[in-house]
Amino acid sequence: MRYVKIKGDKIYEFLERLKNYGKLYAPVKISEKFYDRKEIDDVGEIAFDYQRTIMPAKKYFIPPCEEMFEIDMEENEYREKLEEVEPFVIFGMHACEIVALRILDGVYLNEYPDIYYERRRKAGIIIGLSCLPDEYCFCNLRRTDFVDIGFDLFLHELPDGYLARVGSPKGHKIVDENPDIFEEVRQEDIDAFRAFEEKRQEMFKFKGNFDNIRYILELTMQDKLWDEESEKCLGCGNCTMTCPTCRCYDVQDIPEIGGKKGKRIRFWDSCQFRSHGLVAGGHNFRETKRDRFLNRYICKNSYFYPLGTSYCVGCGNCTYFCPANIDFQENLMKIRGREVIHE
Amino acid sequence: MRMKIGIHGLTSCYGCQLKMACIEEILEVAKNFEIVYWNMASSKGEIEKVDIAFVEGSVVTERDEEELKLIRENADALVAVGSCAIHGGVQGMIFGEDYEEIFREVYGDSLIDYEAKIGEPLRKYVEVDYCLPGCPPEEHEILYYLATFGIGSYPEEKDYPVCAECRRQGYPCILIEKGMPCLGPVTVAGCNAKCPGFNVACIGCRGPVPHGTAWFDSLARTFKEKGMSKEYIKRRMEIFGKQYEKLDEMIEKVFENED
Ligand code: SF4
Ligand code: SF4
Ligand code: SF4
Ligand code: SF4
Ligand code: SF4
Numbered sequence: 263m264r265y266v267k268i269k270g271d272k273i274y275e276f277l278e279r280l281k282n283y284g285k286l287y288a289p290v291k292i293s294e295k296f297y298d299r300k301e302i303d304d305v306g307e308i309a310f311d312y313q314r315t316i317m318p319a320k321k322y323f324i325p326p327c328e329e330m331f332e333i334d335m336e337e338n339e340y341r342e343k344l345e346e347v348e349p350f351v352i353f354g355m356h357a358c359e360i361v362a363l364r365i366l367d368g369v370y371l372n373e374y375p376d377i378y379y380e381r382r383r384k385a386g387i388i389i390g391l392s393c394l395p396d397e398y399c400f401c402n403l404r405r406t407d408f409v410d411i412g413f414d415l416f417l418h419e420l421p422d423g424y425l426a427r428v429g430s431p432k433g434h435k436i437v438d439e440n441p442d443i444f445e446e447v448r449q450e451d452i453d454a455f456r457a458f459e460e461k462r463q464e465m466f467k468f469k470g471n472f473d474n475i476r477y478i479l480e481l482t483m484q485d486k487l488w489d490e491e492s493e494k495c496l497g498c499g500n501c502t503m504t505c506p507t508c509r510c511y512d513v514q515d516i517p518e519i520g521g522k523k524g525k526r527i528r529f530w531d532s533c534q535f536r537s538h539g540l541v542a543g544g545h546n547f548r549e550t551k552r553d554r555f556l557n558r559y560i561c562k563n564s565y566f567y568p569l570g571t572s573y574c575v576g577c578g579n580c581t582y583f584c585p586a587n588i589d590f591q592e593n594l595m596k597i598r599g600r601e602v603i604h605e
Numbered sequence: 606m607r608m609k610i611g612i613h614g615l616t617s618c619y620g621c622q623l624k625m626a627c628i629e630e631i632l633e634v635a636k637n638f639e640i641v642y643w644n645m646a647s648s649k650g651e652i653e654k655v656d657i658a659f660v661e662g663s664v665v666t667e668r669d670e671e672e673l674k675l676i677r678e679n680a681d682a683l684v685a686v687g688s689c690a691i692h693g694g695v696q697g698m699i700f701g702e703d704y705e706e707i708f709r710e711v712y713g714d715s716l717i718d719y720e721a722k723i724g725e726p727l728r729k730y731v732e733v734d735y736c737l738p739g740c741p742p743e744e745h746e747i748l749y750y751l752a753t754f755g756i757g758s759y760p761e762e763k764d765y766p767v768c769a770e771c772r773r774q775g776y777p778c779i780l781i782e783k784g785m786p787c788l789g790p791v792t793v794a795g796c797n798a799k800c801p802g803f804n805v806a807c808i809g810c811r812g813p814v815p816h817g818t819a820w821f822d823s824l825a826r827t828f829k830e831k832g833m834s835k836e837y838i839k840r841r842m843e844i845f846g847k848q849y850e851k852l853d854e855m856i857e858k859v860f861e862n863e864d
Contacts, residue, residue: 293777326773496790503772521756535765
């Protein structure tokens, strides 16, 4: 891997330059407590110390609602709505979210690739950014706290700048085309990088891993913990919509008055809603709120074999954005047996 | 042949009909449907056989009841339009209270030539085939319902809460962030989370999520944890949700071991 350094005073110039590679999206503060990624005009607005965004980066690849195609019966035509996607840059993705994108790749780019996702994915440049965990983060337990693939550049904070890992040909291109921004990595940068990583590991709330959690979960599905927790649940879907790996969508055909024209749209769905499990004949795979509640736990903890991780990357969004204060990490800890894992 | 429709208003503010009258594509609608009855738009028209009857308002008078039954008899399909028709509306908030007393308080000694009732949703009197929620419904939903009927199909009714749309819009959650009494989690989606988008807590105007999935109990617990009183929570949830089955019980449960 190639390593370079960006000196602290050059970071804003670097962000300015990123605009040469496409529209720049980065985290900004949108309210008292929350952050989201927005298109950036003034790079001074970018929040470097954000913890999580209320909309995960998946929104750039699977928009919350999109029109797929139109049908025109008068012209006997079917028109795809997806235009060519212009290149764009997502700045400041944390490790867990980059792994989350790779999980989405596994779902959307299998033997029947989703063209809408694929085109956007090819156009997106990913610039990672190091982070320090808060009490909601448990990427360490998921083994997704450090990414080695899936970004173009990854920036690690140093006391006087950033150590950048170059992760793709596009990343090399950015470095090569902007020699005035980058410089050699020195011994003290390596030391600082190491110290940062050590400090970061110490900051995680729990140590160990969640490797066997799926099995314990399957074995404890009758536990009364799930009665109590699902009772508290609002069925609001915030947990899935803010989850960077939740990928369920619903599709709807919208005719125009007269029925000669129409469009097909798709939009984010959630297994916390009744119709998610509803099938022909009025049968429902998940009749009760408890079924739906547990479904998310099972889904997120199942094994994504191409990466060897679970579908959950431990970002903590589902807990942070749950209006009912239901703690996903804590619930898993409870069934896992806290003492086994806590150091 | 064009599909025949009737648009009717029982007791309500007539806002749903006004919304229908103001949709941009109203001329397209008039071209594609034969509107045989619409009191708001024309004083002509008798209640006669139609393919679809759209009914706004709740049943508050004997006259409403008779009219509704006549509409039902003459319609292949009946669509309850808006919160009054679907849930009883704001006027349905007095459900379960001392009706005689409230009547006296409201009307005093004035001469009323009909017997008033407590506002109740259409389904209490007749069979309802579809619900078009809103207070009033959104233009795109009115069009969607009309268009699907028009092609011989039917609309897919939303069964999930406003929160879903709030998340899709990317608005900050004001319930989490500011502890505001947002009813988004129990209110049926369709407005694109209009109020949270303006930093205003949802008051539930579109009515509870259908199919028994409006979890007022869980939301009451959440509100309680934020320090809201039982009385306040109850009042707020009752504005549009008074006639939701077991609302009282759901709130009581949360405050059970208190008083
Ligand atoms: S399940 Fe929760 S912690 Fe796991 S990836 Fe999704 S939002 Fe993050
Ligand atoms: S089933 Fe539920 S938890 Fe799994 S991806 Fe879909 S919305 Fe997320
Ligand atoms: S965010 Fe919380 S309350 Fe809402 S569906 Fe998820 S677990 Fe339930
Ligand atoms: S602001 Fe209201 S509607 Fe939006 S997510 Fe929060 S509770 Fe739901
Ligand atoms: S956010 Fe709530 S109160 Fe506002 S329009 Fe929607 S349903 Fe009505």
